[in-house]
Amino acid sequence: MSANKLELGQFIHWDWGQNYPFGACMAKLMECLGGDTSLYTYEFFAGLAGDDFVMCYGDNGKYNDCVSVCSDNEAFLAGVCGMIGLEYQLVRHDVWMAETKKYYNAVRRYIDRGIPVLCAGVGKNGNYDLLISYDDETEKCHLSCGDDVQYGSDIPFSEIECDLVFIEHLPMITDLKAVYRNAVMQIPTRMTSDVTLDGVHFGADAYRKWAADIRDGRYDRYTAETFESWEHWCIYLCNLATNGGHGESFLRRALELNPDMTFIPELIALFHENDKVWNELESLGGGFNCTIETLHDKEKRAAIADVILRLAGTNEKIVRLVSAYAY
Numbered sequence: 001m002s003a004n005k006l007e008l009g010q011f012i013h014w015d016w017g018q019n020y021p022f023g024a025c026m027a028k029l030m031e032c033l034g035g036d037t038s039l040y041t042y043e044f045f046a047g048l049a050g051d052d053f054v055m056c057y058g059d060n061g062k063y064n065d066c067v068s069v070c071s072d073n074e075a076f077l078a079g080v081c082g083m084i085g086l087e088y089q090l091v092r093h094d095v096w097m098a099e100t101k102k103y104y105n106a107v108r109r110y111i112d113r114g115i116p117v118l119c120a121g122v123g124k125n126g127n128y129d130l131l132i133s134y135d136d137e138t139e140k141c142h143l144s145c146g147d148d149v150q151y152g153s154d155i156p157f158s159e160i161e162c163d164l165v166f167i168e169h170l171p172m173i174t175d176l177k178a179v180y181r182n183a184v185m186q187i188p189t190r191m192t193s194d195v196t197l198d199g200v201h202f203g204a205d206a207y208r209k210w211a212a213d214i215r216d217g218r219y220d221r222y223t224a225e226t227f228e229s230w231e232h233w234c235i236y237l238c239n240l241a242t243n244g245g246h247g248e249s250f251l252r253r254a255l256e257l258n259p260d261m262t263f264i265p266e267l268i269a270l271f272h273e274n275d276k277v278w279n280e281l282e283s284l285g286g287g288f289n290c291t292i293e294t295l296h297d298k299e300k301r302a303a304i305a306d307v308i309l310r311l312a313g314t315n316e317k318i319v320r321l322v323s324a325y326a327y
Helices: 022-032 042-049 073-084 093-097 100-112 174-187 185-192 202-214 228-244 248-257 264-270 273-284 292-296 298-323
Strands: 003-005 089-090 117-121 128-135 140-146 151-156 162-166
Touching: 003 100, 003 162, 022 042, 022 128, 042 174, 073 162, 073 174, 089 298, 093 162, 100 162, 100 185, 117 185, 128 273, 151 202, 151 228, 174 185, 174 248, 185 202, 185 298, 202 298, 228 273, 248 264, 264 273, 264 298, 273 298, 292 298
Parallel strands: none
Antiparallel strands: 003 128, 089 162, 117 128, 117 162, 128 140, 140 151
């Protein structure tokens, strides 16, 4: 019998605005592979993913955190990894579940080499984790998104609900300027993505759908006992607030590398409109402490919806601004 656990410490910092585990997991994985930690940061991957820029909304019984969570794992990883020449092997949940011994052994080999395995969640919580341990005696593995105090867990390998993503080499980036340029230029595409099969909207449509659902009484079906504040409300507010400026460092780096992208200061200013809306929602009782009583009140919720709806117009301005840039 044998066991091994990678001691990676805390590698996500919620208080820095790192709200989406994909970026944290990828940055730590690149570090484990010997990558440049000044390049492969949380912000780098959150920018590539669009997590720091694009609003997501869906009333579908899932945690609709961000682009990396709401997108199909295979298509999402193909897009992001393709931008930086990162090779990987994705094994769908149903595939590895049919051959658990084979893939458990694969996990063991990676961990014994000091390389965690990326887990792309499926089901209600579609977030990302790193699989960082195995124990042959207990048959449990340890999952971490970088915060073991709140979210680390030991779980039998056969009960992990995720697609497995094996990455053993660093990306092959030949033109960093183009990587940043292309990431900025994809923002309109991500903001205008089609509604997913499970009903997630993006960009301006996400704000419109959320506002309409508030007005039309989505929250009437919840009581004080059944209203889950984070899942049903705060998760969208977190997305909105994060879009207010956490991606600014990525955009400024893009401008530094591509000084011809002169529209970026205006783009940053448009994203900061989210900050104004967030503050207004707080004053209306629609902030992180929003209560179900507020959302049951037709006048109060209409005022909240009106403020949220303004960001649909802001998103449309962002799409037009970036799309007008030719290169």
